[in-house]
Amino acid sequence: MDFQLDDDQRALKAGVRELLTARFGHEGLRAAVDNGPALDRTLWRELGEAGFFALRLPESDGGVGLGLPEAVLAFEEAGRVLLPGPLVATHLAAGTVEGAAMGETVVAAVDGELVEWLAEADVVRGDAAGAEPLRSVDPLTPLHRVPASGEPDPAAVLRTSLLPSLLTAAEQLGTAARVCELAVQHARTREQFGQPIGAFQAVKHLCAQMLVRVEVARAAVYAAAVTGDPLDVAAARLLADEAAVRGARDCLQVHGGMGFTWEADVHLYLKRAWVRTQRTGGATQSEDALADDLLAGTAQ
Incomplete structure (x- = not known):
């Protein structure tokens, strides 16, 4: 099985890097740190317009129509610049939550006993009842702790x-x-x-x-x-x-x-x-x- 990137995948990776470097480079990172964990809604919409959240959504549904390997390449570039926000939750909500694909809606998700960006989210997936603010070691990732609800099923x-x-x-x-x-x-x-x-x-x-x-x-x-x-x-x-x-x-x-x-x-x-x-x-x-x-x- 060949895991090498093809020309289109390399072009996608380079394009996402260029977008993120221009829009959230070193100066953007430092500004975000100085201003506190506030989500940049303009940047979020730009990501939506660029297809970041709709990469795996079929073209018939208004998406880009690519696959999981391409989404991985985009998220790799997001991790490279420390792009803040509930990127994973919003990406996975594209196609099921109105506005998520275009970056108009910010989606957070309860992840175990934690939820990231709860206060900034328009939609929260999962039960966040009783969530309490948690001091985060990362100044760009606000966290809330969610009360545990029984033993999870490992499978x-x-x-x-x-x-x-x-x-x-x-x-x-x-x-x-x-x-x-x-x-x-x-x-x-x-x-x-x-x-x-x-x-x-x-x-x-x-x-x-x-x-x-x-x-x-x-x-x-x-x-x-x-x-x-x-x-x-x-x-x-x-x-x-x-x-x-x-x-x-x-x-x-x-x-x-x-x-x-x-x-x-x-x-x-x-x-x-x-x-x-x-x-x-x-x-x-x-x-x-x-x-x-x-x-x-x-x-x-």
Whole structure:
């Protein structure tokens, strides 16, 4: 099975990157941090007009008519620039919630015991009764905690979290790739003892390990987007979460004390990666799914 991107997919990825970089580049990110977690409705509508939310919606229903692999490429680029907002929930609501496809309606979803962007949403999917504000480590992701409602059915959770988990993995992949780039750029320009810090073996190893994690996660995420297999998605989510969190931590290490300052962007990538790991389909659920499959195979 070929997981290489074709010309149209590469053009889509480049187009989404160009749009997001122009509309939410470094200055946009810093402005969002300074202004607090307020959703940019103008940007949201622009994303809708560009087809971001309607990528998988059939053309007969006013969508773009593409598939899951293309949606993964778009969400990877969103993760690369730390685009804020309930992107996954709104994308998945296109075609079922009026206005979601065009970005006129912002949709949030209850995800386990959390819901992101509850106060900004026009529509909330799931039972958010009794939700209480929760202090979020990520300044661009407001959170509410939802009271637990009994023990979830593992099979049902795996089934319903398939698409959200894969799109989250794609966002994590974009973040992992970006922090790898930031680390390499800093290693090339920051000098100590008369030479770039990238010349030191310890820094070289950190950057190399980041790149390996990114490319392994990329292969897994792209493959899961093609196969749609729940176990492939579980593996992709684990690898993407690890690549994003460990990559951001290693990027902080490369930046040294500067990386921990509020003025730097690096800590924002780590905080968003941490928050995403708490979405449905994260480490515990993915590990359980893979472990159950391994045990089932052993028993046969």
